[in-house]
Amino acid sequence: xxxxxxxxxxxxxxxxxxxxxxxxxxxxxxxxxxxxxxxxxxxxxxxxxxxxxxxxxxxxxxxxxxxxxxxxxxxxxxxxxxxxxxxxxxxxxxxxxxxxxxxxxxxxxxxxxxxxxxxxxxxxxxxxxxxxxxxxxxxxxxxxxxxxxxxxxxxxxxxxxxxxxxxxxxxxxxxxxxxxxxxxxxxxxxxxxxxxxxxxxxxxxxxxxxxxxxxxxxxxxxxxxxxxxxxxxxxxxxxxxxxxxxxxxxxxxxxxxxxxxxxxxxxxxxxxxxxxxxxxxxxxxxxxxxxxxxxxxxxxxxxxxxxxxxxxxxxxxxxxxxxxxxxxxxxxxxxxxxxxxxxxxxxxxxxxxxxxxxxxxxxxxxxxxxxxxxxxxxxxxxxxxxxxxxxxxxxxxxxxxxxxxxxxxxxxxxxxxxxxxxxxxxxxxxxxxxxxxxxxxxxxxxxxxxxxxxxxxxxxxxxxxxxxxxxxxxxxxxxxxxxxxxxx
Amino acid sequence: xxxxxxxxxxxxxxxxxxxxxxxxxxxxxxxxxxxxxxxxxxxxxxxxxxxxxxxxxxxxxxxxxxxxxxxxxxxxxxxxxxxxxxxxxxxxxxxxxxxxxxxxxxxxxxxxxxxxxxxxxxxxxxxxxxxxxxxxxxxxxxxxxxxxxxxxxxxxxxxxxxxxxxxxxxxxxxxxxxxxxxxxxxxxxxxxxxxxxxxxxxxxxxxxxxxxxxxxxxxxxxxxxxxxxxxxxxxxxxxxxxxxxxxxxxxxxxxxxxxxxxxxxxxxxxxxxxxxxxxxxxxxxxxxxxxxxxxxxxxxxxxxxxxxxxxxxxxxxxxxxxxxxxxxxxxxxxxxxxxxxx
Ligand SMILES: Nc1ncnc2c1ncn2[C@@H]1O[C@H](COP(=O)(O)OP(=O)(O)O)[C@@H](O)[C@H]1O
Ligand SMILES: [Mg+2]
Ligand SMILES: [Zn+2]
Numbered sequence: 001x002x003x004x005x006x007x008x009x010x011x012x013x014x015x016x017x018x019x020x021x022x023x024x025x026x027x028x029x030x031x032x033x034x035x036x037x038x039x040x041x042x043x044x045x046x047x048x049x050x051x052x053x054x055x056x057x058x059x060x061x062x063x064x065x066x067x068x069x070x071x072x073x074x075x076x077x078x079x080x081x082x083x084x085x086x087x088x089x090x091x092x093x094x095x096x097x098x099x100x101x102x103x104x105x106x107x108x109x110x111x112x113x114x115x116x117x118x119x120x121x122x123x124x125x126x127x128x129x130x131x132x133x134x135x136x137x138x139x140x141x142x143x144x145x146x147x148x149x150x151x152x153x154x155x156x157x158x159x160x161x162x163x164x165x166x167x168x169x170x171x172x173x174x175x176x177x178x179x180x181x182x183x184x185x186x187x188x189x190x191x192x193x194x195x196x197x198x199x200x201x202x203x204x205x206x207x208x209x210x211x212x213x214x215x216x217x218x219x220x221x222x223x224x225x226x227x228x229x230x231x232x233x234x235x236x237x238x239x240x241x242x243x244x245x246x247x248x249x250x251x252x253x254x255x256x257x258x259x260x261x262x263x264x265x266x267x268x269x270x271x272x273x274x275x276x277x278x279x280x281x282x283x284x285x286x287x288x289x290x291x292x293x294x295x296x297x298x299x300x301x302x303x304x305x306x307x308x309x310x311x312x313x314x315x316x317x318x319x320x321x322x323x324x325x326x327x328x329x330x331x332x333x334x335x336x337x338x339x340x341x342x343x344x345x346x347x348x349x350x351x352x353x354x355x356x357x358x359x360x361x362x363x364x365x366x367x368x369x370x371x372x373x374x375x376x377x378x379x380x381x382x383x384x385x386x387x388x389x390x391x392x393x394x395x396x397x398x399x400x401x402x403x404x405x406x407x408x409x410x411x412x413x414x415x416x417x418x419x420x421x422x423x424x425x426x427x428x429x430x431x432x433x434x435x436x437x438x439x440x441x442x443x444x445x446x447x448x449x450x451x452x453x454x455x456x457x458x459x460x461x462x463x464x465x466x467x468x469x470x471x472x473x474x475x476x477x478x479x480x481x482x483x484x485x486x487x488x
Numbered sequence: 489x490x491x492x493x494x495x496x497x498x499x500x501x502x503x504x505x506x507x508x509x510x511x512x513x514x515x516x517x518x519x520x521x522x523x524x525x526x527x528x529x530x531x532x533x534x535x536x537x538x539x540x541x542x543x544x545x546x547x548x549x550x551x552x553x554x555x556x557x558x559x560x561x562x563x564x565x566x567x568x569x570x571x572x573x574x575x576x577x578x579x580x581x582x583x584x585x586x587x588x589x590x591x592x593x594x595x596x597x598x599x600x601x602x603x604x605x606x607x608x609x610x611x612x613x614x615x616x617x618x619x620x621x622x623x624x625x626x627x628x629x630x631x632x633x634x635x636x637x638x639x640x641x642x643x644x645x646x647x648x649x650x651x652x653x654x655x656x657x658x659x660x661x662x663x664x665x666x667x668x669x670x671x672x673x674x675x676x677x678x679x680x681x682x683x684x685x686x687x688x689x690x691x692x693x694x695x696x697x698x699x700x701x702x703x704x705x706x707x708x709x710x711x712x713x714x715x716x717x718x719x720x721x722x723x724x725x726x727x728x729x730x731x732x733x734x735x736x737x738x739x740x741x742x743x744x745x746x747x748x749x750x751x752x753x754x755x756x757x758x759x760x761x762x763x764x765x766x767x768x769x770x771x772x773x774x775x776x777x778x779x780x781x782x783x784x785x786x787x788x789x790x791x792x793x794x795x796x797x798x799x800x801x802x803x804x805x806x807x808x809x810x811x812x813x814x815x816x817x818x819x820x821x822x823x824x825x826x827x828x829x830x
Contacts, residue, residue, distance in 0.1 A: 007826070009582045010579075011582055012755060012759065015759065016760050017760055021636070023634065023635045024641060030629070031627055035623065035766035039592065043595075050599070053604045053606065073702065073708055077608065084614070085700060117697070118697070
């Protein structure tokens with residue numbers, strides 16, 4: 001046998017990607033990532049499809065189904081087919097009719113929209129690509145998309161699809177018409193202990209749900225706690241959330257801390273820690289009112305409010321799931337007291353107070369708190385290692401005497417304290433729509449805090465060749481489509 | 489020896505050619521006329537070193553799956569002889585070296601292309617066409633896109649013809665339905681335009697959720713049986729009559745591009761750009777899907793037959809797949825042996 005005849009052409013001694021031009025190398029990256037993403041998504045979808053088929057067959061075997069078997073089979077097949085068509089459909093902004101702008105952050109803008117194809121309303125969140133790139137927020141948008149896409153919990157806002165065009169990323173979510181907890185706090189200023197217990201208990205369930213998925217939210221605060229049409233809570237805004245496995249990233253906060261204190265119209269406060277520490281007492285209600293007026297605007301700004309963030313996130317010593325329980329403590333405090341524990345008139349001072357929480361945390365003298373409530377808050381606003389929830393997770397907090405008698409598993413079935421009164425499916429009365437720029441389309445880029453930028457999105461300076469938007473390199477794999485039995 | 493085997497191959501082809509002959513008179517699917525004046529009908533194949541001239545059927549004939557015939561081949565010849573019958577250049581191309589035929593995914597590829605029983609066949613084919621087109625498009629762009637200086641990796645000098653090795657080149661039909669030879673770059677341009685035109689056509693690939701259907705379940709007594717007579721794949725879901733044949737043509741076109749990418753560009757650029765495993769996985773998934781759905785006939789696979797043999801032999805293709813059935817295990821095992829893996 002003459003083996004020589006059957007030799008293979010030799011592989012080049014080494015790979016030379018640098019021998020190719022920038023376009024080829026750019027296309028290489030896209031191709032590499034998309035192939036990866038294709039198989040990852042493909043395997044997940046195939047697995048879910050299989051489970052649905054098996055589930056359907058199991059249900060058909062149930063004798064009680066009887067004459068409805070054919071109907072079951074038919075509906076099963078049709079929902080699979082609708083999903084396949086949904087996967088083929090090109091998602092674009094023009095598939096939606098904008099109704100109103102209902103929310104705003106620095107990178108994002110949330111609009112109530114109506115989908116032309118099914119006539120239903122949704123909340124559509126838009127993130128500007130240029131901003132994401134220039135602020136290096138890519139891990140944040142990935143985190144949000146992944147957390148929402150992977151969760152299938154009644155405690156988390158449902159994400160239907162994500163798509164993109166040359167300027168923006170979009171998240172299509174269920175519309176929660178009840179507004180957010182911040183709006184309720186602005187309206188009522190203070191909650192009774194019973195009402196506080198209800199929201200606290202629901203927040204525990206929501207935080208537990210995302211922790212079970214392996215995500216740390218990292219940005220639990222009243223404007224990210226949404227209220228559904230029944231008045232129950234759902235968690236939103238996973239822009240900062242982190243899968244636990246990934247490396248911890250505190251550079252974002254470190255950067256914030258390194259910034260000089262913002263120019264202040266009350267310069268005396270800036271260098272005077274002591275002054276601030278006593279600032280928020282009863283004697284200083286005026287300052288609280290000032291803080292209340294500006295809190296929405298704070299939510300619109302780049303850094304957002306640090307009021308609810310645990311100290312270990314700033315110091316960079318590492319953190320874990322229990323940072324979300326600190327935030328819960330801060331919100332419970334706010335519900336009962338009327339303002340969050342470290343409120344200041346600028347974020348810089350809030351940061352300092354949080355880092356020095358041992359000296360700065362206190363309950364105001366003139367607000368009566370039940371000892372159980374005060375004890376719960378103190379068990380959450382404390383050192384990470386001794387924080388309630390740091391060892392036994394949510395169960396530890398649920399077992400606190402403050403929640404005695406609460407049946408956590410039936411929470412969503414009891415009547416919520418505030419149920420939104422809705423006139424139609426496009427009712428936005430729970431949202432600060434008057435404060436927000438109400439342009440026809442999405443406004444272009446981040447706005448300043450007085451919100452004057454409301455004109456139509458124009459062609460951006462984001463340069464990508466004649467390439468379909470989902471191929472834009474940094475955002476590959478962003479596009480997601482959920483299977484939804486009742487979607488269409 | 490090699491003559492004997494090309495004879496058997498010809499017989500195998502003869503079986504398909506019968507269907508093709510029948511359809512020879514039927515017009516190719518309606519296609520948009522391009523700027524260049526070509527009627528973009530990508531449906532003819534010219535085999536430069538073989539007398540048989542295949543025209544791709546525009547109907548959906550049952551594909552020959554004659555196990556006895558393939559057994560004849562495998563019983564009477566050694567792997568080496570079968571390989572010789574392929575008339576491959578020597579040394580063999582790098583992509584036939586099993587050490588370079590590896591993947592970015594593990595496990596059974598068939599889970600990705602298996603149609604759920606409730607889903608109607610036409611709907612599933614449409615889904616697969618779009619998925620595979622998106623995949624292939626990314627690879628095309630790598631060789632097709634022009635750099636600042638106007639040069640692309642696949643150009644008139646590197647690839648004056650749309651070919652897949654020394655034995656196969658593909659032609660395009662011009663407006664008078666005459667087959668013409670084109671540089672690969674130009675061919676791919678026409679082909680991309682033609683396929684995108686089809687996929688974006690709502691009449692061909694509807695996305696309206698209102699018109700969906702399902703696959704009837706024969707074990708459920710009440711299910712209305714198909715009305716006899718005028719039936720076609722996808723009819724229940726609102727796909728047009730020529731849907732399946734157009735999809736066959738799309739799959740065939742995609743196959744030709746894959747074949748060109750392997751024969752002309754596996755090393756330059758895909759190996760150099762670290763994309764050969766990605767290419768392998770996408771092509772492997774493509775072959776399994778296209779054969780399972782009867783979208784590619786065994787005869788069309790010829791330029792890539794040795795790689796298919798190899799993947800059958802090394803366990804990449806599951807034994808119950810059509811691709812495995814179309815493969816020649818002896819040839820594949822021989823390739824494994826030559827690569828020092830058997
Ligand atoms: N699905 C939704 N339904 C109703 N309102 C929403 C929804 N998602 C967000 N909002 C509103 O928009 C605001 C900003 O959205 P969010 O996702 O928190 O963006 P950001 O990252 O800019 O804070 C929220 O505080 C809330 O009031
Ligand atoms: Mg928010
Ligand atoms: Zn070429």
